[in-house]
Amino acid sequence: MTTWTVVYERTSTGWSAFVPALPGVGVAGSTHEEAESLIREAITMHIDGLVEDGLPIPEPDSVDVGNVELSRPA
Numbered sequence: 001m002t003t004w005t006v007v008y009e010r011t012s013t014g015w016s017a018f019v020p021a022l023p024g025v026g027v028a029g030s031t032h033e034e035a036e037s038l039i040r041e042a043i044t045m046h047i048d049g050l051v052e053d054g055l056p057i058p059e060p061d062s063v064d065v066g067n068v069e070l071s072r073p074a
Helices: 032-052
Strands: 007-011 014-018 028-030
Touching: 007 032, 014 032, 028 032
Parallel strands: none
Antiparallel strands: 007 014, 014 028
């Protein structure tokens, strides 16, 4: 089992999710739960495709998520 970093964003119509370590892997759903289910499927499909094509699978922890403080309000 591997753990992938997934970024979830609230949108005007629901939620989107993407995987920074897997460029191009992103989904949109009407709920957070739907987006989570869809991103699981998308990750699996993407990795299966990489394996099928004989391409390397990126490291799931090749991304670091953090915060940046700014001196002015957002």
